[in-house]
Amino acid sequence: MEPYEKIYVDPAFLETEHGQIACVDCHGGNPEDPNWQTAHDNLVKDPTFPDPEKTCGECHPDIAAGAATSLHYTIAPIGRVIERRMGPAPENVRQAMATARERHCGQCHASCGQCHVSRPDYVRGGFLTGHQFKKTPPMETTCASCHGGRIFGEFTGLNKKIPADTHFADEDMTCMDCHKADQMHAAADGVATRRQSPTRPRCEACHPEAVAEDSPRPAHQIHRRKVACQVCHAQPAKQCYGCHVGTDKKNIPYFKCQKTTLDFKIGLNPDPSPDRPCRYSVKRHPPIVPETFDYYSPGALKHFDQEPTWKSGAPHTIRRRTPQNAACNNCHGNRELFLDVKDLADWERKANAAVVVSDENLPPAIAPEDMPKN
Amino acid sequence: MKIAAAVGTLCLVTPLIFLPVSPASALDASTSSCVTCHTDVKGLIRLGWEVEKVRGKARVSAENEGEG
Numbered sequence: 001m002e003p004y005e006k007i008y009v010d011p012a013f014l015e016t017e018h019g020q021i022a023c024v025d026c027h028g029g030n031p032e033d034p035n036w037q038t039a040h041d042n043l044v045k046d047p048t049f050p051d052p053e054k055t056c057g058e059c060h061p062d063i064a065a066g067a068a069t070s071l072h073y074t075i076a077p078i079g080r081v082i083e084r085r086m087g088p089a090p091e092n093v094r095q096a097m098a099t100a101r102e103r104h105c106g107q108c109h110a111s112c113g114q115c116h117v118s119r120p121d122y123v124r125g126g127f128l129t130g131h132q133f134k135k136t137p138p139m140e141t142t143c144a145s146c147h148g149g150r151i152f153g154e155f156t157g158l159n160k161k162i163p164a165d166t167h168f169a170d171e172d173m174t175c176m177d178c179h180k181a182d183q184m185h186a187a188a189d190g191v192a193t194r195r196q197s198p199t200r201p202r203c204e205a206c207h208p209e210a211v212a213e214d215s216p217r218p219a220h221q222i223h224r225r226k227v228a229c230q231v232c233h234a235q236p237a238k239q240c241y242g243c244h245v246g247t248d249k250k251n252i253p254y255f256k257c258q259k260t261t262l263d264f265k266i267g268l269n270p271d272p273s274p275d276r277p278c279r280y281s282v283k284r285h286p287p288i289v290p291e292t293f294d295y296y297s298p299g300a301l302k303h304f305d306q307e308p309t310w311k312s313g314a315p316h317t318i319r320r321r322t323p324q325n326a327a328c329n330n331c332h333g334n335r336e337l338f339l340d341v342k343d344l345a346d347w348e349r350k351a352n353a354a355v356v357v358s359d360e361n362l363p364p365a366i367a368p369e370d371m372p373k374n
Numbered sequence: 375m376k377i378a379a380a381v382g383t384l385c386l387v388t389p390l391i392f393l394p395v396s397p398a399s400a401l402d403a404s405t406s407s408c409v410t411c412h413t414d415v416k417g418l419i420r421l422g423w424e425v426e427k428v429r430g431k432a433r434v435s436a437e438n439e440g441e442g
C-alpha cells in the first residue's frame with residue numbers, strides 16, 4: 001500500500017451515512033487551518049478507542065456499550081494469565097510488567113475503527129478502502145493482520161504440507177461465517193478466557209448429527225461428549241517455544257522466539273464442565289517461558305506453574321479424514337499423538353501435570369474382534 | 375461534550391441523510407481543510423514522504439528473531 005493510499009479519503013465516502021458527519025466531530029483537530037501539521041494539533045487518531053461510546057454510541061448504542069468490555073477491546077484474559085503466573089508481587093515488579101505489557105500488547109487491541117475502517121495498527125494502519133465503513137471486515141487484511149501467525153495460516157493452508165481447513169478449501173467460508181457480529185461485539189466482563197466466550201461458535205451447532213446419541217457413525221456415537229471434535233478432525237498446527245521480549249537500542253520493542261514447529265498433541269482437559277465436557281482435547285503450546293519478561297523484571301513469573309504451557313486450543317485445520325481418524329488404532333494405543341511427560345522440558349513439567357496423558361489414560365488399542373462392524 | 379452534541383444533532387437530521395445530498399452541500403469542502411487535503415491524491419502523494427517522516431518509519435525492530 002502506497003503511503004498516500006493509507007490516508008486518501010475516497011470522495012464516495014462523503015456520500016455515505018458516516019461521511020455526512022464532519023471530520024472534526026470524530027477526530028478533533030483544526031479544520032480551518034490550511035497548514036497540515038498544525039491542523040493536526042490535538043487530533044484523535046482513533047476516535048473509537050478506548051471509548052467508542054461518544055463517536056458511535058449515539059447511533060449504535062447496543063454495539064458500542066458491549067464492545068467496550070469485549071475481548072478485542074480489553075484483551076483482559078491475556079493480562080490475567082500473566083498475573084496468575086506472577087502471583088503476589090511487589091509494586092516495582094508490577095510496574096515493570098505493566099510497562100512490558102503496554103509495549104508488547106498495546107497494538108493487539110482491536111477497536112471499531114481497527115475492524116471496520118482502517119487496517120490494524122499492528123500492520124501500520126491505512127484505510128481498508130478510502131475511509132468507507134465496511135460492514136464485513138475483510139478477512140485477509142483485518143483478521144489476518146492479527147491472527148496471521150497461527151489461525152489464518154492454518155485455515156488457508158499456508159503451513160507446509162498441511163492442507164487448508166475444509167471450511168475454507170471446500171466451502172469458501174471466512175472467519176465471519178463462524179465468528180459473527182454477536183461474538184465480535186460481545187461484552188466480556190466476567191469472561192475468564194477467550195475459550196469461555198458464551199457466543200463462541202460450536203461445531204455441534206452446525207453438525208448436530210455428530211453428537212446425536214443415535215449417530216450412525218460409531219466414531220461419533222462412542223466419543224460424544226468425551227473427545228473433542230478436533231482430536232479426530234484437526235491436523236498439526238503451529239506450536240511456539242521460548243519467546244523473550246525487550247526493547248532495542250532505538251527503543252523499539254522486539255521479540256526473540258526460539259522455534260516454531262508443526263505438531264499435533266492430544267492432552268487432558270484439566271477441568272471438564274457441562275459447557276465443555278470433553279476429557280480429551282487438542283493442545284497448543286504458547287511461546288511463554290519463565291524468562292519471557294526478564295528484560296523488564298528478572299524472575300517476575302514466580303508462579304509460572306499456575307498455568308499449563310499446553311493449552312486447549314482450536315487448530316483451524318479441520319478435515320473430514322485425517323491420519324489419526326482413518327482407523328481406530330491409528331489413535332488408540334498410539335503414544336506419539338498423546339502428550340507425554342517426555343514431550344516436556346523440565347521447567348514445564350509441573351505446569352502441565354493435569355494435562356499430560358499418562359499411560360493409564362492412553363486409550364488402549366482395540367482388538368480386531370471388538371471393532372465396530374459398520 | 376462537543377462531539378456528543380454534534381452527533382446528537384446529526385441524529386436529528388438523519389432523515390436528510392437519505393436524500394441524495396452532494397458532498398459539497400453536506401460538508402462545505404471549502405471550509406474544511408481536512409476534506410480538501412485528504413481527497414487530493416496528488417497533494418497526498420507529494421506529502422506522502424513527509425507524512426512517513428512524521429509518523430516515523432515502520433517500528434519493526436531489527437533484533438526480532440523467529441516467528442512472533
